[in-house]
Amino acid sequence: MYRGNFDISDYVEERVALAHASFDATDDSLRVSLARVAGGRADLILRVKADEQGATIDFEYAAPGINRLWWRVQAESDEAVWGCGEQMSYFNLRGRHFPLWTSEPGVGRDKRTHLTWQADVTSRAGGDYYHTNYPQPTYVSSTRYCLHAQTTAYADFDFRRGGFHELQFWAVPERIELLTARTFVDLVERIAARFGKPPRLPDWVFNGAILGLKNGRDHADTLLAKSREAGVAVAGLWCEDWVGLRITSFGKRLFWDWKWNETRYPGGKAWAATLRADGVRFLGYVNPYLCNDGTLYAEARDAGYLATRLDGGDYLVDFGEFWCGVVDFTNPAASDWFAERVIGKEMLDAGLDGWMADFGEYLPTDVKLANGVDAMLMHNAWPTLWAKVNADAVASRGRTGDALFFMRAGYTGVQKYCPLLWAGDQSVDFTRHDGLQTVVTGALSSGLLGNPYHHSDIGGYTSLFGNTRTPELFMRWAEMAAFTPVMRTHEGNRPDENFQFWQDAGVLSHFAQMTRVYRALAPYVRTLVDDAEARGLPLQRPMFLHFEDDRATYDIHDQYLYGPDLLVAPVHAAGAERWRPYLPAGARWTHVWSGETFEGGARVDVAAPLGQPPVFVRAGSANEAALLAIAKA
Template sequence: MGVDLHFRCREDGFELVMGARVLLNHTDSCPSVVIARGAPLVEMVRGNFRIEDSPTGQIAPGAFRRAGDEIELLDARRPVVRLSCSGNSLRITCLEPGYDRIWLHLPATPGGAVWGGGEQMSYLDLTGRRYPMWTSEPGVGRDKSTELTRAMDAEGMAGGNYWTTNYPQPTFLTSDWLAVHCAESAYSVLDFTDPSRHVVEVWRGEARFEFLAADGPKELVGRLSDRFGRQPELPEWALAGAIVGLKSGDSSFDRLERFIDAGAAIAGLWCEDWAGIRETSFGRRLFWDWHLGARSAERFPDLETRIAEFAQRGIRFLAYVNPYLAVDGELFAEAAAGGHFCLAPGRDEPHLVDFGEFDCGVLDFTREATRAWFAERIIGREMLDRGIAGWMADFGEYLPTDLRLADGSDPMEAHNLYPVQWAEVNARAVAGRGKTGEALFLMRAGFSGVQAHCPLLWAGDQCVDFSRHDGIGTVITAALSAGLVGNAYSHADCGGYTSLHGHIRTEELLMRWCELAAFAPVMRSHEGNRPEENLQYDSTPGLLACFARWSRVHAHLAPYVRTLCREAAQTGLPLQRPLFLEYPDHPELFAVQDQYLYGPELLVAPVIEEGADRREIVLPGDAPWRHCWTAEDFAPGTHTIAAPIGAPPVFYRPGSTHAALFAGLAGVLGK
């Protein structure tokens, strides 16, 4: 639906129109644009931000005049705002000197739903809430009513909130099948608290907005994928079993043999500690010096030989990297000499960031020489050339707002772009070795445009619990929300990550997370930030057997997942889908976020409440669904289903072309 925007004037105002759709409705009594001067306050502590503003001189111009193809909004008969449109874009420009805040008011459909905002953890339907668009640490707990969140807030603003996310994106979709995108990287806010209008706030004196429309959600998601970029198909090896995350040095190879002996289907071994470790009060951290140096040799003697030996057995080795270098590492001096760091204000020396008991320099990816250096020197030579087949490309959220960048850009506008530049560096390294679609890196940080470079998201650092805003269930919401804005592939740390203030893993959590992870494009475990204090999947025979069973389920689904990957490459549709994506005529499905469709033919309803052995599910459509484990058919509608550990509610369409594959799942699980 490629209809250009145009203004349509009336006696009492004007409209912005696209085809038959009215996108903006301006009258003297209800202005469409408000402007002001901002007075920001920004504070960062280890990737956690406090951002406040005290705007002054607010103007809500109601009067207007048409000036050719543009609209001028008037205050006391002088133009203060200019609106112009081209193609599917609306540009808003403040004409008042010093004005650098814009609020755009768009009409909302009463009772409608709104989705998007990048990767959201707490709510799929954004209606009734306000979402700042700023990449950051999401926080621990993310619920101000909990003791954990309050404790973390006291330790450096680290508690988070329902809207804090590694991957924001100022794009939203409505149940009228309209998408609105703010095409700026500056701090912005999506505000859906007023049921009569949607408000987009932008901290800039000029802003561009894009509008996309479709006849249904699948077409709209495809159009967004076309706009932001499309991921390649996942490599075959990543679908063939689980990636086991272990960080006990060279003994990780021997530990992996226990998983293999237990009958696990293994795609890879992920050792994030490949470059060395550092012990901190937070727990075991990595030594941020990305090469095979002395620390690596201590931890992994003859690593390249071990990588090659496992590759001969069809098991890939995965590592870890991020865009920061520790001041006490060997690469720091090389990077500083090459001018690769962001600079401190007023001084020609690297700007250092405290990452929690150690300081690092931040790579300046506004500089072409730095992008090329990191892609070739680190990822190319130190990783890909040594046989590393994948890695976690971590962080990207920590660009401070008080440093100097090589291109002279404002850090407030560069901050959100940094994860996209980081993704581009990784993709460049992979492409430079001819390994696009074969090597696999995963990221948690993002912003508009990361889709074109990052092949796989992961949902960040969930708590090792069932908590509403930071536990196991948030990874479903994360996958569904990110998928709607063009990210086809998502997964999570199987077992969770953050263990603080007495929160430790239980057997129940680890088993339930296996059940969820098996029905994601990639199944990958993590030992967490405090491995010795927490259960691991090889801690007991029962946990090891559980992981092995669900890894085989994941591998069994590979033929189906391959078809979904091909569809994603062609259409941009995500693999994990909210129910309404396939059933858009049912508003009761708009806010469902605790179950999902895995492609169009599997329905997965993980158990995400502690102690539950039954759960309510919704079976959409007008044809029956078949229970994977009992082969019983259920009519569409709402049901309460038995869900003991080991048998989460999973259903398939009996008439599916993959019905025989799905019917075989029960046998795989029972082995």
């Protein structure tokens, strides 16, 4: 690991087909013993239980020395496959393989771009198409089944072969689960039920945008006022610098000792209360590390709550001129301490209504953990442990469904705890593998696996090597965000070098318009939240979820249904004046801005000037009139 980027390689001693099976049936299951040679000793014993809704395959026994498994699943040549967590580059995974290991997603994520190359050379950080904060060994097949592997081991799902998928695991999994259903909607419901549903999205978010500001209290007050004056509807302020800064040679970083910084935010708690009375929630920032020059680190270390070196010594992770301890969430007392002492006391009790719960991807593989499990196996488990710590803290104050934290890291089980995903750190551009469009892909893939709520940094985050945000990029991103559950801006990693929405009257006005569109959508979106709560359906949906028979929708990664009745095709290119969305077959679609209606089953060509993102209402739907009215918001 180098700052969240991993260099992963393997040396395979043997890879042996266990081609000889013997069977032992009981009333409710089948025991399968697999051996290398006919009549030979079993190397692997499975127990299979099947019913009309799918099957489970429990791994009962693996011979000593077996520490890898390659599992083949029959595939059809025209089969599409989706999921594997939150995938940012490809929605249909067929034709590629996907290593599943939570990590930094990469900067550029495309070895053919100069940006990626620079990130690779300077900090090993370029990434590739499969890098994601949120992997999950679960996929959905177009043949109407979902396969989930219950394991936290490193995995690599390979969808490149014609006749089979091959799932590689760096440990024998506990279980493989197969869920089946007649329709995609039913299948997604079953998946959501399997992993557990998150709390309902709090209603206060629909008041408007959450403004990401990070330059102290005066900056926040000033820009809140300026934004409101310009007609921006505001639901909250998100100030990640609430903890104060640390100046390094890299630039301004946060001080990772999680409590109000009174210099930067004088009277923080009282100020937050004032904001709240004014209808504006205050959100902060936290991550699972504690800097070793902070007070919380000392507390945690003294109590034995930190992961250690294998020899028991202090383990400190280098974050670039500062060093942090890793709170050991495999120790229930440490998790409780973080939930109560840090998030409970320093954040919820101190006036915070939400926060970015950052990181979760960085568990080093060479730490010693309290539960005695190899960190190679706990690494992927960490995001969910981290989500649970946050959820427990919120629950401890009775704030579930009200206080809102958002995470980029995830893994199996995060669905139940994390109320809102955020799409991580896009570059401030329109690029294929690290720009605006990757947010849609991330929402669609994670949404299929039981994550109904997704959003992103409006305008993107990462600005490196002279790549900076344009006003146009901000506007296109805001246009998309209005059609997602949460609108939240971000100043980016280098605020001073990048365009900010308040710096141009035209952009500010455009942004205000988009917050009005967002508010106008709220009644409809609340029905989608009902759907999410009751059935686990995502708000942003792949088109095939409601148009099963239109295979042309299977590969489209850059547009979505927002609930059953809206189709959103965000513009993700600079200088675009028109756009050519695909409209699913089997319905007629009315273009929100022109009122023109099109027959589905083809791409259509529509004007898409700034302020008029390509959005279509399903003709004849109950919500038709209300949704068409957003054009006048």
